[in-house]
Amino acid sequence: MNIISQHFITGYLDLHLKGDAEKAAFFDLTPVATDGVWSVDEEGVETAEHSYWEGFPNRTAAGLRFETKAAGE
Numbered sequence: 196m197n198i199i200s201q202h203f204i205t206g207y208l209d210l211h212l213k214g215d216a217e218k219a220a221f222f223d224l225t226p227v228a229t230d231g232v233w234s235v236d237e238e239g240v241e242t243a244e245h246s247y248w249e250g251f252p253n254r255t256a257a258g259l260r261f262e263t264k265a266a267g268e
Contacts, residue, residue, distance in 0.1 A: 199259070202250055220249045222263075228256035 206221035225231040231247040233254075248256045 206250070222261075224248050224261045226261055228259045228261070231256075 203221065206218045209215040210218040210222070225246055225248070228248050228251070232244050233247045234242045234244040236242055247253065248259075248261075
């Protein structure tokens with residue numbers, strides 16, 4: 196779990212402290228990881244159907260959920 200925490204903490208700090216807008220993709224996730232689709236072409240480039248969690252290799256996010264709350268909740 197430490198590595199998963201580090202993944203999201205690093206993404207959060209890069210996004211909000213460094214202003215790296217590309218890291219927003221780490222938080223635009225399918226809520227249940229196994230509902231995401233792993234879809235890459237022969238060269239390993241993600242296709243339009245790809246919706247698996249950003250930064251996680253195929254099947255490595257199995258069992259994880261991503262939950263958020265709106266401000267004030």
